[in-house]
Amino acid sequence: MNKPILECNGIAAGYVKGLNILQGIDLVVSEGEIISIIGPNGAGKSTLLKAIMGLINVSAGRFFINGVDKTNLSTHKIINEGIGYVPQVENVFPSLTIEENLEIGAWSLAKNRKSSITKVLNDFPLLNERKKEKAGNLSGGQRQILALARALVTSPNLLLLDEPSAGLSPVAINEVFKTINEINEKNVSILLVEQNAKRALKFSNRGYVLDQGRNAYQGEGEELLNDPRVVDLYLGKL
Amino acid sequence: MIDQLGNGLLLGIIISVASVALSLLYGVTRIVNFAHGEIIALGAIVTLFFSGPIDSRVLFLERFSPLGMSFVTSAIIGIIFCGVFGGLLELLLFRPLRKAEVGNIAVLVVTIGLSIFIRHLYLLFATGRVQNFPLDLERRQTYLFFEMTPRNFKVLIAGLIVMIVIGLFLTFTRMGKAMRAVRDSGELASVSGINSDSIILFTWISSSMLAGLAGIFQAIINDVRYNMGFLILLLIFAGTVLGGIGTSFGAMVGGLLIGIFVQVSVALPFMEGHTEAKNAVALAIMILILLFRPQGIFGQKERIS
Numbered sequence: 001m002n003k004p005i006l007e008c009n010g011i012a013a014g015y016v017k018g019l020n021i022l023q024g025i026d027l028v029v030s031e032g033e034i035i036s037i038i039g040p041n042g043a044g045k046s047t048l049l050k051a052i053m054g055l056i057n058v059s060a061g062r063f064f065i066n067g068v069d070k071t072n073l074s075t076h077k078i079i080n081e082g083i084g085y086v087p088q089v090e091n092v093f094p095s096l097t098i099e100e101n102l103e104i105g106a107w108s109l110a111k112n113r114k115s116s117i118t119k120v121l122n123d124f125p126l127l128n129e130r131k132k133e134k135a136g137n138l139s140g141g142q143r144q145i146l147a148l149a150r151a152l153v154t155s156p157n158l159l160l161l162d163e164p165s166a167g168l169s170p171v172a173i174n175e176v177f178k179t180i181n182e183i184n185e186k187n188v189s190i191l192l193v194e195q196n197a198k199r200a201l202k203f204s205n206r207g208y209v210l211d212q213g214r215n216a217y218q219g220e221g222e223e224l225l226n227d228p229r230v231v232d233l234y235l236g237k238l
Numbered sequence: 239m240i241d242q243l244g245n246g247l248l249l250g251i252i253i254s255v256a257s258v259a260l261s262l263l264y265g266v267t268r269i270v271n272f273a274h275g276e277i278i279a280l281g282a283i284v285t286l287f288f289s290g291p292i293d294s295r296v297l298f299l300e301r302f303s304p305l306g307m308s309f310v311t312s313a314i315i316g317i318i319f320c321g322v323f324g325g326l327l328e329l330l331l332f333r334p335l336r337k338a339e340v341g342n343i344a345v346l347v348v349t350i351g352l353s354i355f356i357r358h359l360y361l362l363f364a365t366g367r368v369q370n371f372p373l374d375l376e377r378r379q380t381y382l383f384f385e386m387t388p389r390n391f392k393v394l395i396a397g398l399i400v401m402i403v404i405g406l407f408l409t410f411t412r413m414g415k416a417m418r419a420v421r422d423s424g425e426l427a428s429v430s431g432i433n434s435d436s437i438i439l440f441t442w443i444s445s446s447m448l449a450g451l452a453g454i455f456q457a458i459i460n461d462v463r464y465n466m467g468f469l470i471l472l473l474i475f476a477g478t479v480l481g482g483i484g485t486s487f488g489a490m491v492g493g494l495l496i497g498i499f500v501q502v503s504v505a506l507p508f509m510e511g512h513t514e515a516k517n518a519v520a521l522a523i524m525i526l527i528l529l530f531r532p533q534g535i536f537g538q539k540e541r542i543s
Contacts, residue, residue: 053429075428085429093422096415103412104419108431150430 002031005158005189010061013051020059021047023213029158034190036200039210040234045193046088049160053085054078079108084151088162091147094136098127098146101135105150120149141172148179158189165196177203197234201225242505243498244384250497251397252456253470257477257493258404258486259448265421265484266441268342272349274449275467276356277320281450282457282466283364285316289372309373317450324446328439360464369462393455401490408486417441421484480524482537491535499523
């Protein structure tokens with residue numbers, strides 16, 4: 001097994017003090033993996049990503065990034081640990097141009113900001129062509145690509161993606177998943193929260209099924225897809 | 239009419255600087271700051287305190303003596319003082335409220351309470367008397383089409399320069415872009431590595447310094463009084479909304495337009511003998527414009543994806 005990048009041990013967290021949505025989550029993401037988190041609404045999938053990013057307070061459990069305890073690290077410092085995050089909503093700065101969005105993505109870099117932005121623009125020709133346009137003018141699919149690009153400026157080892165296909169057309173979804181695959185091929189691990197569970201599991205090396213803030217099942221993507229318990233509970237008839 | 243246009247530009251530049259300050263703060267913090275007027279007054283009061291002649295009975299004289307410093311030095315001290323005051327407001331009051339996740343309406347009510355409290359502190363310590371900066375009287379001169387004193391003309395030019403500098407700062411500097419990013423989404427800015435708390439502190443300081451500058455401009459053109467900021471607060475809000483709330487460039491233009499509407503309305507035939515109602519015309523024009531352009535002049539409708 002490859003070296004673990006992120007380990008979550010018994011994470012409990014929530015939006016309101018004393019009211020935990022996550023009730024002891026365990027999870028490991030290793031180098032080069034694509035991991036999916038699936039589960040019904042309210043299972044705590046997006047909440048887990050927010051807890052990892054320090055956007056909500058962790059009341060119990062520990063996070064380890066590259067083996068070092070980083071529990072409750074300030075949000076703006078987590079990017080320095082090689083973790084990028086693309087939220088489900090508000091994933092671009094609409095009043096800023098595409099280029100300015102990438103400049104903000106490069107905020108934490110001490111040097112080589114310009115060359116990092118140029119590299120990302122070269123990787124995404126669509127963004128390069130429209131770099132002076134406001135991000136607020138982009139379509140949903142284009143915004144998602146910009147959001148991915150912004151998170152990639154710092155060359156993270158792990159990308160956390162919160163429902164990247166939400167609200168997109170089938171064509172745009174294909175484009176986004178193709179881009180995620182290309183990012184992973186460059187040895188960036190992916191932790192993906194998805195409503196489209198079948199697609200996510202087919203796409204992933206491993207998956208975690210959450211239910212009411214707890215780990216329900218886990219296993220390889222194909223294995224979970226064919227697990228009758230998971231099928232009955234969350235996937236419906238295949 | 240031309241005279242009123244000149245006066246409108248002067249009032250407009252005051253409102254414009256104050257509106258940009260209010261808009262910056264609202265954009266980044268989402269706080270509708272009703273105590274903005276008191277920060278405006280603070281700039282003028284501190285400047286007067288430091289520049290007033292030692293033998294005059296101006297502000298605080300019952301307890302302190304003014305220092306009789308040069309006007310420019312006093313104005314700089316006044317602006318810095320406002321910045322420090324704004325920074326302390328953020329550190330001691332608004333940051334704790336934010337961390338405690340107090341809602342926007344409750345914070346708005348806090349700013350109203352703060353406004354009343356500070357205004358009455360001024361009344362208590364600085365008295366309700368109208369004061370003037372210790373500046374020489376000047377004769378009005380003609381500049382292009384407008385007649386105004388050289389000092390007021392300098393205020394107009396200085397205000398325009400400040401506007402340009404703010405515009406360039408927000409558009410081209412790293413900090414300006416970070417402020418715009420936090421305005422769009424504080425959470426996304428944080429996950430991008432920006433310490434939102436630092437940006438918010440910087441915004442409080444810079445917004446308060448701008449408010450202080452607007453107060454000094456206002457006091458140069460008119461006078462210093464304890465409620466001077468409160469008196470133009472409504473026009474500042476109008477300028478901010480007219481330009482497009484949260485957009486600094488809009489606030490610049492919105493503030494200028496409101497100032498011009500207020501003063502030019504005095505020259506309208508039906509306003510003869512009713513000049514005290516001049517704000518009504520300006521605010522009616524603002525409402526009309528918003529009916530046709532609800533997002534304000536520079537506010538942008540955003541694509542919903």
